[in-house]
Amino acid sequence: GQNIDQPTEMTATEGAIVQINCTYQTSGFNGLFWYQQHAGEAPTFLSYNVLDGLEEKGRFSSFLSRSKGYSYLLLKELQMKDSASYLCAVREIKSGNNRKLIWGLGTSLAVNP
Amino acid sequence: DTEVTQTPKHLVMGMTNKKSLKCEQHMGHRAMYWYKQKAKKPPELMFVYSYEKLSINESVPSRFSPECPNSSLLNLHLHALQPEDSALYLCASSQDFGREYETQYFGPGTRLLVL
Numbered sequence: 039g040q041n042i043d044q045p046t047e048m049t050a051t052e053g054a055i056v057q058i059n060c061t062y063q064t065s066g067f068n069g070l071f072w073y074q075q076h077a078g079e080a081p082t083f084l085s086y087n088v089l090d091g092l093e094e095k096g097r098f099s100s101f102l103s104r105s106k107g108y109s110y111l112l113l114k115e116l117q118m119k120d121s122a123s124y125l126c127a128v129r130e131i132k133s134g135n136n137r138k139l140i141w142g143l144g145t146s147l148a149v150n151p
Numbered sequence: 152d153t154e155v156t157q158t159p160k161h162l163v164m165g166m167t168n169k170k171s172l173k174c175e176q177h178m179g180h181r182a183m184y185w186y187k188q189k190a191k192k193p194p195e196l197m198f199v200y201s202y203e204k205l206s207i208n209e210s211v212p213s214r215f216s217p218e219c220p221n222s223s224l225l226n227l228h229l230h231a232l233q234p235e236d237s238a239l240y241l242c243a244s245s246q247d248f249g250r251e252y253e254t255q256y257f258g259p260g261t262r263l264l265v266l
Contacts, residue, residue, distance in 0.1 A: 071254070080241055080257035081194065125193055136207070137249050141193030 042142035044126050049148045050116050058111045058145045060126035068137055069129040072100050072111045075144070076122045084111070084124075113147075121149045154178075155258035157242050163264045166232060172261045174225040174242030182206075182248035183225040184255060185217060186241040194241055200225060201248040232265045239263075 041063045050056040062070070069088040073081035085093055087102035087109060099112040113120055126142040155176045164170050174183065182201045186194035199207035200219040208217075214236075216228040225242055239262050243255040 073257075078239075078262070080259050083254050083256060086254060127193075138196065138207075139255070143193055144191075 042126055042128055042140060044124075044142045044145045046143070047146045047148070049150060050113075052116055052118060052149055052151050054116050055112065055114050056116060056147065058113070058124050058126075058147065060109045060111070060142055062107050062109070062126070062128045062140075062142075064107075064128050064130045064140060066131035067104060067107075067128065068131045070100075070102055070109050071127040071129070071139070072098075072109075073125040073127065074122050075125060081125060116149050118149050118151065121147060123147070155242055155244055155256055157240075157258035157261050159261055160259065161262045161264075163266065164229065164232065165266055166234070168232075169228070169230045171229065172227040172240055172242075172263075174227075174244075174258055175223055176244040176256075176258075177223055178244065178246075178256070179222075180244035180246055180256075181222060182245045182253070183219065184243040184245075185215075185225070185227050186243065186257075187236075188239045188241055188260070198227075199248060206248060229263075232263075234265050237263055237265045 044060045072084040075081040085100035092101045097114045102109045123144040123146050125144045127139045129137050158173045185197040188194045196209050197211045198217045203219045214231045218226040239260045241260045242258040245253040245255045
């Protein structure tokens, strides 16, 4: 089966650093994605991890530990525009080599001045 | 350019209407997707097209009918919808389907209200 857990809501202050965690249990792990989604808009791709370690992209970094079934998204120098929902999605290999994204419920981040 | 476009942005329809949602990408992607998203929920996969052929149908009711006229276009034909079908309908595309490192890029969505 599959299960993805991430906190429902987080609050942080402008200029600070915030870490959003994601834990997963899947039967055929094939990569983990982070997407950002502002209210009423489409998800925007942020990062992709398939090997253990840290991927850095500007103010955003994403970490993966496959043995622990764990990832986090780190946002530095927070800005008001970073207030959004952050979705963790795991790609799972299913029978017939089909690969499907399994989505977490998202973490709603509020950045306060 | 990572742009996926969708029309219309908003759609209100009655339960007896027939309407279509349109999606277009010019990134040369060979896989295209339809998702449905309810408020405060993650996207829910409906259909996947790979090389213009339907690869996945996630047991979607027949009142939703996808069509892929060519590699750049994806339509979703709607007929006899129910009020519970009101949602944000997202189109996405990726370089390929079933390969490692592929990333899905989403369009802005069509917000559908069924009365």
